[in-house]
Amino acid sequence: MTGVITLADGAGGKASRKLVEGLFLAELRNPLLEPLGDAALVSANGTRLAFTTDSYVVRPLRFPGGDIGELAVNGTVNDLAVFGAIPLALTAGFVLEEGFPLEELRAIARSMARAAQDASVSVAAGDTKVVERGAADGLYVTTSGIGLLDPRVELDVTRVRPGDRVLVSGGIAEHGIAVMLARGNLELELDVESDTAALHGLTAALCALGRELRWMRDPTRGGLATTLNELAGGAGATVVLREEAIPVREDVRAACEILGIDPLYVANEGKLVAVVAPDAADRALALLGALPLGADAALIGEIRADDIPLVLVDTPFGGSRIVDMLVGDPLPRIC
Amino acid sequence: MCLGVPGQILERLDDGLAKVDFTGVRRTVSVAFTPEAEPGDWVLVHVGFALATIDEDEARATLDLLGEAIAAELEPAGNKLLQKGRG
Amino acid sequence: MKYVDEYRDGRAAKAIAAELRTLVRPGSHVKLMEVCGGHTHAIYRHGLDALLPGEVELVHGPGCPVCVIPLGRVDDAICLAERPEVTLASFGDMLRVPGGRRRSLLEAKARGADVRVVYSPLDALGLAVAEPEREVVFFGVGFETTAPATALTLLRARREQVRNFSVFCNHVLIGPALRAILDSPETQIDGFVGPGHVSTVIGTRPYDFVCSEYHRPVVVAGFEPTDILQAVAMLLRQLRDGRAEVENEYGRVVRAEGNPAALAALAEVFAVRPDFEWRGLGAIPRSGLRIADAFADWDAERRFEVPGARIEDPKACRCGDVLRGLAKPYECGVFGTACTPEQPLGTCMVSSEGACAAYYAYGRHRRVA
Numbered sequence: 100m101t102g103v104i105t106l107a108d109g110a111g112g113k114a115s116r117k118l119v120e121g122l123f124l125a126e127l128r129n130p131l132l133e134p135l136g137d138a139a140l141v142s143a144n145g146t147r148l149a150f151t152t153d154s155y156v157v158r159p160l161r162f163p164g165g166d167i168g169e170l171a172v173n174g175t176v177n178d179l180a181v182f183g184a185i186p187l188a189l190t191a192g193f194v195l196e197e198g199f200p201l202e203e204l205r206a207i208a209r210s211m212a213r214a215a216q217d218a219s220v221s222v223a224a225g226d227t228k229v230v231e232r233g234a235a236d237g238l239y240v241t242t243s244g245i246g247l248l249d250p251r252v253e254l255d256v257t258r259v260r261p262g263d264r265v266l267v268s269g270g271i272a273e274h275g276i277a278v279m280l281a282r283g284n285l286e287l288e289l290d291v292e293s294d295t296a297a298l299h300g301l302t303a304a305l306c307a308l309g310r311e312l313r314w315m316r317d318p319t320r321g322g323l324a325t326t327l328n329e330l331a332g333g334a335g336a337t338v339v340l341r342e343e344a345i346p347v348r349e350d351v352r353a354a355c356e357i358l359g360i361d362p363l364y365v366a367n368e369g370k371l372v373a374v375v376a377p378d379a380a381d382r383a384l385a386l387l388g389a390l391p392l393g394a395d396a397a398l399i400g401e402i403r404a405d406d407i408p409l410v411l412v413d414t415p416f417g418g419s420r421i422v423d424m425l426v427g428d429p430l431p432r433i434c
Numbered sequence: 435m436c437l438g439v440p441g442q443i444l445e446r447l448d449d450g451l452a453k454v455d456f457t458g459v460r461r462t463v464s465v466a467f468t469p470e471a472e473p474g475d476w477v478l479v480h481v482g483f484a485l486a487t488i489d490e491d492e493a494r495a496t497l498d499l500l501g502e503a504i505a506a507e508l509e510p511a512g513n514k515l516l517q518k519g520r521g
Numbered sequence: 522m523k524y525v526d527e528y529r530d531g532r533a534a535k536a537i538a539a540e541l542r543t544l545v546r547p548g549s550h551v552k553l554m555e556v557c558g559g560h561t562h563a564i565y566r567h568g569l570d571a572l573l574p575g576e577v578e579l580v581h582g583p584g585c586p587v588c589v590i591p592l593g594r595v596d597d598a599i600c601l602a603e604r605p606e607v608t609l610a611s612f613g614d615m616l617r618v619p620g621g622r623r624r625s626l627l628e629a630k631a632r633g634a635d636v637r638v639v640y641s642p643l644d645a646l647g648l649a650v651a652e653p654e655r656e657v658v659f660f661g662v663g664f665e666t667t668a669p670a671t672a673l674t675l676l677r678a679r680r681e682q683v684r685n686f687s688v689f690c691n692h693v694l695i696g697p698a699l700r701a702i703l704d705s706p707e708t709q710i711d712g713f714v715g716p717g718h719v720s721t722v723i724g725t726r727p728y729d730f731v732c733s734e735y736h737r738p739v740v741v742a743g744f745e746p747t748d749i750l751q752a753v754a755m756l757l758r759q760l761r762d763g764r765a766e767v768e769n770e771y772g773r774v775v776r777a778e779g780n781p782a783a784l785a786a787l788a789e790v791f792a793v794r795p796d797f798e799w800r801g802l803g804a805i806p807r808s809g810l811r812i813a814d815a816f817a818d819w820d821a822e823r824r825f826e827v828p829g830a831r832i833e834d835p836k837a838c839r840c841g842d843v844l845r846g847l848a849k850p851y852e853c854g855v856f857g858t859a860c861t862p863e864q865p866l867g868t869c870m871v872s873s874e875g876a877c878a879a880y881y882a883y884g885r886h887r888r889v890a
Contacts, residue, residue, distance in 0.1 A: 105631040113863055285640050286482075286647075288460040350458025353522055357456055357479075358640065359437045359613075415531030416746055417538075418568015423862070423882050430613030431640055433437055433481050433667065434558055434587055436559055436666040436718035438744070438774075440524035457522045464643060466673050467783040476524060478721060478774045481612075481663075482641025483670045485780060486721040488524055492772035500533035500747055507536035 109156075113424045115321070137316065138182040140248070147248040149184035151175060154241040160207070162281040164274075164292025167240055168210035170368060173297045174319070175244040176218040180302040181315040181371065183254045184246030188223040189215065192241040197232045207238070218297035220244075249306045256333030258313045261404040264380040265330075265338060268301055268371040268387055269294070269395035270346045271323050275365035275429070276354050285431065287357065289350050296369030301393050304386040311379035316372050321425045324363040324410065326372055328424040331408040338410045340400035340422075359432035363412075364425050374402065438480045440488055443473050454479060524773070528745030529567075537750040538572035544757035545576040552578045552709055553756055554846050556699065557716035558585030558875065559744050565879040567746045577753065580846035581876035583698050584716050586663045587614045588844065588868040588875045589799040590691055592834065595620035597827035598660050598689055602626060602634040604825070608652065610645035611660040613638045618871045621832040642674040642688075649678075649686035658821045661690045666718045668692040668810060669783035672790035675816050689821040690812050693797060695719050696727050697808035701799075703735045707847055712756040714749065715741035717771045722787075724779030725767050732765040743771040790816055800834065800868055801841025840867035843876050850880040857881060 108118045124132060131139045138151035155171045172189065179186045191211065195204070215222050222242075274293040279285060298317060305312050314334075318326035323345075331338045347355075347362045355362045369392065375383045380398055387393030410422040441454040441463070450466040454477065461482065465471050468484040477484035545551060555561060561581045564570055570579060583589055595618050602609035609626070616627045616638065630636040635655070639645050642659050649657035661671045671688055678686050695716060702708055715728055720741045728739040738759035742752030752770040759766060769775050790813055797809025812820040821827075834840065837855045842848035850856050850869070860866035862878055869875035 103631065105628055284637060284644065286461060286644055287640075289458055349522075353439075353457035353459045356522065356525070357437075357439050357459060357461070414566075414568040415529070416534045416567050416569055416572055417531075418571035420566060420568050421882060430616055431638060432614045433612045433640070433663065434585065434614050436557070436664070436716070438666075438718045438721070440522070442523075464670075464673060467669060467780050467786070469782065478718070480666055480718060481670045482643050483673065485666070485669075485718065485783065486774040486776070489773050493524060496748075496751070496770070496773060497527055499751065500528075500530060500537075503536040503540060504530075504532050507532075507539055 137178040149182040149246040151178040152243040163277045165295040166210050168207035169214045171240040171242045172214035173295050175242040176297045177317040179244050179246035180299040183249045183252045186220040186246045189244045191225040193227045194239040195229050251309045252306050256314050259334035262377050263402040265400040266373045268393045270348045272362035272365035274368040294369035311376040313374040320366050322364040324422045327410045337403045337405035340412045344399045346397045360429045364429040438478045528747045534746050542574045549576050553712045554580045554582045554710040555714040556582040556584040561879050583844040591798045591800050592621045592832040593830045599629045606656045608635045608655045608657045610639045657686050659688045661688045664719050665722045669786050672786040687819050687821040692810040697805045701805045712738045715739045717743045720775045722783045725777050728767045736765045738765045740768045801844045838867040840869045850877040
């Protein structure tokens with residue numbers, strides 16, 4: 100690691116992972132933290148709970164399809180949901196910059212209320228701090244959440260087996276492109292919105308599969324590629340995808356072509372990746388497809404035994420390529 | 435090198451610029467190097483500049499070659515069917 | 522996507538691949554160089570090397586304008602970015618390229634430099650107009666494909682008298698680089714896949730010398746999978762027939778005469794430097810562009826002091842050999858170990874179309890397996 104934090108450390112890919120493992124895990128080491136899942140499993144008197152936290156520093160604060168408040172609620176609800184937990188309550192911590200307009204803050208709070216209602220969860224406690232003008236970029240939000248584990252499932256990446264199928268709940272790359280364009284430097288116009296959404300409905304539906312549901316995650320920063328690399332690493336196997344099966348909206352794909360960015364690396368905020376037993380794939384697709392958020396659900400690949408845990412994409416040309424973990428942010432390129 | 439993406443001119447703007455559509459994505463593009471391009475024409479765009487108009491006839495000719503290649507590949511199979519029919 | 526998807530037809534690609542097998546003598550060895558980094562990237566991204574007969578070896582050339590920028594020039598750009606009054610606008614490609622002390626523009630940004638990614642040089646000019654209190658410097662990189670865009674931007678800057686805008690010009694020319702490769706005694710390239718988008722500007726005639734003086738065939742190719750495979754087929758046919766001609770596979774956008782308006786803009790705004798250093802290839806005469814005197818007020822090199830140091834490549838780095846097609850990425854001693862996409866030693870590993878980065882990202886597992 101270099102001597103200072105760089106932007107790459109927060110991008111969700113290799114650099115982020117190095118920071119978490121090399122610094123935080125090294126210092127905080129304890130059994131609850133070790134699995135480095137999206138949530139921690141906490142047991143109390145026989146009741147199994149999921150506990151998670153996340154911070155939101157997105158710029159701009161408001162973008163097509165949502166704002167930081169909505170992101171903060173959905174993001175934490177989703178971390179609980181993919182863990183197999185029913186969200187019970189959230190807390191929200193705000194770091195506010197001196198001079199931040201109250202009207203904007205109220206709008207963000209309203210977004211959070213709406214998102215919490217949609218997710219059937221309450222923001223039960225919170226905290227606010229104010230820092231001097233110039234720090235905090237307007238506003239930072241941290242949400243924590245607690246949820247009750249669904250007894251029907253045992254979600255663990257080590258339960259993933261060769262032959263298991265990989266599904267995604269819908270089209271990828273929408274959030275990242277929406278935010279990239281909202282930042283205003285790239286001068287592209289398209290009607291894409293962030294896909295921010297609460298996934299608890301989709302995850303609850305999949306939990307009906309019981310033990311045939313192996314693992315779930317919501318791919319956020321670093322995109323589908325990063326999440327699947329975590330899957331491959333955790334399962335100690337290769338994830339093989341079929342390029343043509345990966346759902347991407349046509350205009351989002353065009354934007355990625357223009358910018359030279361691979362949609363697999365672009366952030367999502369309302370998508371689900373699930374690994375299921377081979378025989379359960381059709382039922383899983385049906386369960387997802389029955390819900391509005393899962394209308395474009397697709398079977399995109401499978402798990403293959405291999406000595407080296409990798410993510411491979413089979414191209415329509417009989418070849419394949421490795422999809423590595425992201426190194427820093429996906430940057431537009433001209434070459 | 436050189437990412438070039440095909441787009442269709444939606445309208446000409448002032449000052450050598452045009453609004454171009456790329457399958458639902460729109461961008462203002464300089465057509466200084468393709469002054470003859472009209473709305474409806476397709477151009478190849480690199481770093482916000484149209485470098486060439488796409489020649490429909492040439493494009494089709496290239497696709498025809500691809501079609502021939504596919505047909506040539508399928509031919510042996512066709513011959514087998516023919517022989518089966520005779521036998 | 523129209524004019525894209527049709528050329529990504531899997532059946533057509535496999536059909537051409539079958540034809541390729543009939544165009545080589547079994548057991549022979551044909552070495553074809555794809556000059557342009559975009560071809561390298563496309564080949565690996567679509568897994569096309571799996572479709573080539575074993576007799577055909579594709580070698581990656583120096584057509585990666587990001588890869589060939591010397592360490593010293595990257596340091597100069599970082600220096601400019603670190604000036605408090607400067608906003609350095611750059612293509613995303615350059616952000617992770619390491620300079621002399623393995624620092625990059627991205628790191629400079631993390632340390633507080635105002636570095637902004639733009640898609641077009643016109644957007645950089647737009648920044649200057651929108652933020653008159655900033656000195657906006659555009660980091661101009663690229664071959665003849667990209668140089669006309671910079672040229673037009675400078676013409677516009679001068680016309681509108683945008684005084685807080687300048688360009689740090691690192692544009693390079695493909696012709697001299699090709700000649701340098703052909704003149705290199707160790708090079709044994711049988712044919713060239715020509716750079717499709719450079720050719721929309723310069724046309725196909727600039728490659729005539731490769732055939733007339735060096736007796737190698739050139740086929741200018743597009744960037745979709747079937748374009749590349751078709752071009753390989755055309756090269757193999759030429760080699761089989763003993764021909765050495767310039768052919769154009771990319772007729773839908775490349776014309777023999779190129780783009781006269783773009784060439785005129787280049788001639789007006791740029792002059793050719795006596796020589797320019799290419800990373801790994803050394804100094805190549807008349808291969809780099811500088812801003813002409815008529816546009817001196819918009820030349821960052823004249824407006825600001827830059828160190829201008831000439832920095833040696835790290836000893837272990839074999840980028841030069843890789844760029845000349847003399848070594849494969851995995852033959853470099855530090856490939857994948859001291860030199861990785863996260864901690865690149867050489868630019869072949871940083872640029873997404875650099876041979877090493879492409880190989881690391883896409884082709885690595887074939888060696889590993």
